[in-house]
Amino acid sequence: MGLSPYARAWRAGIVACGLAWFGPADLRAETPERSAPVEMPLQSPEPFGLAASSLSSGGLRDKWTSVQRRLDDEMVQLALCEGDRDGCVSPAALKFLDIVDAARLREGRARLGEINRAINLAIRPMGDLAQHGQIDVWTSPLATLARGGGDCEDYAIAKFVALRRAGLAPDDLRIVVLRDTIHGEDHAVAAARLDGRWLTLDNRRMAMVEDADVRNFRPTFVIGQHGVMRYADAPLLTDASGNNSVASLVVSSLATSASPPFERAD
Known part of the structure; x- marks a missing residue:
């Protein structure tokens, strides 16, 4: 059986997604001896277990604030269409509501997976320059x-909103910006907490991956109900062999790079 046009487009678009250049950052990973007693710090409730601090300004915060303003209008449109689907004049709203309705019929991990799959297939991978004539449009x-x-x-924003309307608590939803350390690009994903795990x-990809199993990415920023936050430390998430050849960098490079020019690397 042949793949649908959306499926072909999704498979063809499995490429790195460039966002703003936030600058590299790393912590040197040191492993204590097994016999030495180690006092474990309290883990952050954010994805990847890293502490994060709020951003009061910067390009990323401005982009998210702009998205939130548009979301307010879209929530009104969705409410109207949900109350009168026959009279709804927005095919996009009806499609979004169908995705949410299908997810509500499922529970737990299956609900998250339904939204991940449906959004992946509903949107064709397309760069901002080709679509909007400018770079990094949210x-x-x-x-x-x-x-x-x-x-x-x-994709990440659509999943974030769909998961919320499907019943997930705001505190269990995030958008995370990660630095792809292999391709030198930034990438955004939605993150959802289920049974204490992100x-x-x-x-x-269609399969959902736990944050602890993400490799070769460095988490840099996280967006949630409390706004945009920057991770206080950004260790390299190494490959399965534990290879971490660039972990000698320090996090101070983030301090001056919260609002740089944007690059595309689609």
Whole structure:
């Protein structure tokens, strides 16, 4: 059986998604001897267990604030369409509501997986320059579905909103910006907490991956109900062999790079 157009587009678009260049950051990973007693620090409730501090300004915060304003309008449109689907004039709103309805029929991990799969197939991978004529444009879910295309942050935003409407608590939802240390690009994913563990919902794969199992990425920023936050430390998430050849960098490079020019690397 042949793949659907959406499935072909999704498979063809499994490429790195460039966001803003936030600058590299790392901590040197040191492993204590097994016999030595180690006092474990309290783990952060954020994905990847890292502490994060709020950003009061910067390009990333401005982009998210703009998305939130558009979300307010879209929530009104969704409410109207949900109350009168026959009279709804927005095909994008109806498609979004169908995705949420299908997810509500499932529980737990299956609910998250339903939204991850449906959003991945509903949006064609497409760079901002080709779609908007400029780089790094963040769009709200209905705008993305109406265009039919988007890049990694557009997928992540759509999943973030869909998961919330499907019943997940705000404290259990995030958007995480990660630095791809192999390709030198930034990538955004949605993250959802289930049974105390964070799962990442990535536009480049159907399977959800627990944050502890993510490799070759460095988490840099996290977005949630408390706004945009920057991770206080950003260790390299090494490959399965534990190879960490660039872990000698320090996190101070983040301090001056919260609002740089944006690059595309689609």
